Amino acid sequence: xxxxxxxxxxxxxxxxxxxxxxxxxxxxxxxxxxxxxxxxxxxxxxxxxxxxxxxxxxxxxxxxxxxxxxxxxxxxxxxxxxxxxxxxxxxxxxxxxxxxxxxxxxxxxxxxxxxxxxxxxxxxxxx
Numbered sequence: 001x002x003x004x005x006x007x008x009x010x011x012x013x014x015x016x017x018x019x020x021x022x023x024x025x026x027x028x029x030x031x032x033x034x035x036x037x038x039x040x041x042x043x044x045x046x047x048x049x050x051x052x053x054x055x056x057x058x059x060x061x062x063x064x065x066x067x068x069x070x071x072x073x074x075x076x077x078x079x080x081x082x083x084x085x086x087x088x089x090x091x092x093x094x095x096x097x098x099x100x101x102x103x104x105x106x107x108x109x110x111x112x113x114x115x116x117x118x119x120x121x122x123x124x125x126x127x
Contacts, residue, residue: 095117
């Protein structure tokens with residue numbers, strides 16, 4: 001009997017799991033992600049100057065995007081901070097760290113920081 005119930009429940013669960021709507025990623029978010037990916041590639045290649053330019057561009061784009069759509073309302077976590085706002089703050093913090101590392105000729109560390117910022121941007125776009 002249990003086996004029959006499981007066999008009947010699995011197809012229904014599979015159907016329902018595919019029905020969740022996907023949130024569209026904003027065009028600004030896509031551009032920021034591409035800029036950060038290019039900055040990470042350049043930093044890993046040792047081109048700190050180009051990576052710095054791309055980090056600056058991504059940071060400015062994040063700030064401009066926040067000005068267009070501030071996170072005043074919406075979902076808040078137990079800490080009272082909107083998850084998108086927290087992800088933005090984390091991304092900007094990582095970008096500042098990446099700029100410091102790239103300025104100090106620490107390309108590998110800058111690339112790691114850019115990768116963390118990219119993950120934060122993806123978290124923000126996913127919320």
